[in-house]
Amino acid sequence: GESVGLHLPTLSVQEGDNSIINCAYSNSASDYFIWYKQESGKGPQFIIDIRSNMDKRQGQRVTVLLNKTVKHLSLQIAATQPGDSAVYFCAGHEEGNQFYFGTGTSLTVIP
Amino acid sequence: KAGVTQTPRYLIKTRGQQVTLSCSPISGHRSVSWYQQTPGQGLQFLFEYFSETQRNKGNFPGRFSGRQFSNSRSEMNVSTLELGDSALYLCASSLQGIGNSPLHFGNGTRLTVT
Secondary structure, three states: OOHHHEEOOEEEOOOOOOOEEEEEEEOOOEEEEEEEEEEEOEEEEEEEEEEOOEEEEEEEEEEEEEOOOOOHHHHHHHHHHHOEEEEEEEEEEEEEEEEEEEEOOEEEEOO | OOOOOEEOOEEEEEEOEEEEEEOOOOOOOOOEEEEEOOOOOOEEEEEEEOEEEEEEEEOOOOOEEEEOOOOOOOOEEEOOOOOOEEEEEEEEEEEEOOOOOOOOEOOOOEEEEO
């Protein structure tokens, strides 16, 4: 089965700096990945997704990088703002199977 | 477009009771999946329904069951509640199903079993 994890449980950054949140996965057959943001008292919010045939995908202030060689993906947030403070986790999917979720990195933005 | 709606937001039950949670997906989404979220285990998959059929099931006991109606709304039922069932239960809808399009989550139902 799939195993997805996150490298750091907590991350603190200064407002305006860039944030990088990492995630590792174990199954090389994983074909689809999603990053989610979860604020206290709310459900996970979709940020960005990437398929395994891509190495990079950009959204508004966010970039996801996928390195299939080392089975690693990262979420980069540019110019981090206080509203970005939340728990971030990745989800990995294997064809014909379910999504597996990382345990989350709690991002704190220091004003 | 309205998001995923889960009701109720909070539930308190006692051991041995049963509970039914409800989920209304985003309009047009035919896939609904359910997840249990706890601090220790993170998000764990319960099951997915697509066009009223259960398509996939996670590693949970048979006390956890679900169904989906013709309008794509879904319910999850937990019978003979145990203390360990206390968790945030999340529902997600997807346009084309798990793995084919993103999951969009509701804000969950917080279940407390005493």
